[in-house]
Amino acid sequence: MKIFSLILPFVLLSVSINVQTPPIGIIDFYGLRNLTEQQARQVLQIREGDSFPESREEAQRRLETLPNVQQARLDGVCCEAGQSILYVGIQEKGAASFQFRAAPKGAIRLPETMVQAGEAFSDALTEGVQKGDAGEDDSQGHALNSYPKMRALQERFITFAAQDFQLLRAVLHESANVQQRALAAEIIAYTANKRDVVPDLVYGMRDPDSNVRNNSTLYALSVLGDSAHRKDAEDAEGHRDRF
Numbered sequence: 001m002k003i004f005s006l007i008l009p010f011v012l013l014s015v016s017i018n019v020q021t022p023p024i025g026i027i028d029f030y031g032l033r034n035l036t037e038q039q040a041r042q043v044l045q046i047r048e049g050d051s052f053p054e055s056r057e058e059a060q061r062r063l064e065t066l067p068n069v070q071q072a073r074l075d076g077v078c079c080e081a082g083q084s085i086l087y088v089g090i091q092e093k094g095a096a097s098f099q100f101r102a103a104p105k106g107a108i109r110l111p112e113t114m115v116q117a118g119e120a121f122s123d124a125l126t127e128g129v130q131k132g133d134a135g136e137d138d139s140q141g142h143a144l145n146s147y148p149k150m151r152a153l154q155e156r157f158i159t160f161a162a163q164d165f166q167l168l169r170a171v172l173h174e175s176a177n178v179q180q181r182a183l184a185a186e187i188i189a190y191t192a193n194k195r196d197v198v199p200d201l202v203y204g205m206r207d208p209d210s211n212v213r214n215n216s217t218l219y220a221l222s223v224l225g226d227s228a229h230r231k232d233a234e235d236a237e238g239h240r241d242r243f
Helices: 037-044 056-064 112-130 148-163 165-174 178-188 194-204 210-224 227-237
Strands: 024-030 069-080 083-092
Touching: 024 037, 037 056, 037 083, 056 069, 112 148, 112 178, 148 165, 148 178, 165 178, 165 194, 178 194, 178 210, 194 210
Parallel strands: 024 083
Antiparallel strands: 069 083
C-alpha cells in the first residue's frame, strides 16, 4: 500500500483495532519539511518489528519537543502483508492548516443490505486479525483480504459499487448520518472504474467527521497505490503538496 504526498498528515486514517495487532512492518512519515526522517525516528523510539505502543500520546509528546513541530499524530492500520503500518504525521510550525467542510444535512441513506454487509465486515476484520489472517492484496486498486469471510464481503462490495455507484456517491456527499457516509466511502472504492471514484475519495478526506475521513483516506490509498491513478488524484486535489 503505497502512499504519496497528496495525503495530508492530519487527515491520516486512525483505524482502532481492539485486538492484538501484528508487529509494525512499515513506519511512514508525513508532513516533514525542515525536519528530517532520521531526526523524527530518533525521537520516536519505535522501530519496525516493534509492537504498537500502548500509549501513542507519549510518543507524540516526544515528537512535539522537536524544534518547529507544532503537532504530531500517530495512527495505526492493520494489515499489509500480515504486518501493521504506523503512520507518523508531523505538522511543522508555519505549515498551512487543513480546513474541513461543513457537515451535510441530507436524509439520503444506504439500503439495509449494505449496512448489514458493512457491519459483518467489521466483525470479520476483528476475527481475521485475531486469527492472524488479515493479509491484503491491493493489486486491483481495492483491498481484497486473505481471510475468506472478509474477502466474501469485499466481493459483495464490488457488486454494490457496480449497481449503486450514484447512490454511494450521493450518500458520501449529502447524508447527515456519519456512519452512512463512512460506509459509503468504504464501498465506493470498489468501483471498477477507479478514475471515477478518485474525486469522491478526495472529497471525503475533507469531511468534518473523522471516521469518514479515515475511510476515505484508507480506501484512497488502495485506489491510488496504482501509479496509473495518481495523476487523477492530483487533478482532483489541484495541488500535490498541500500540507
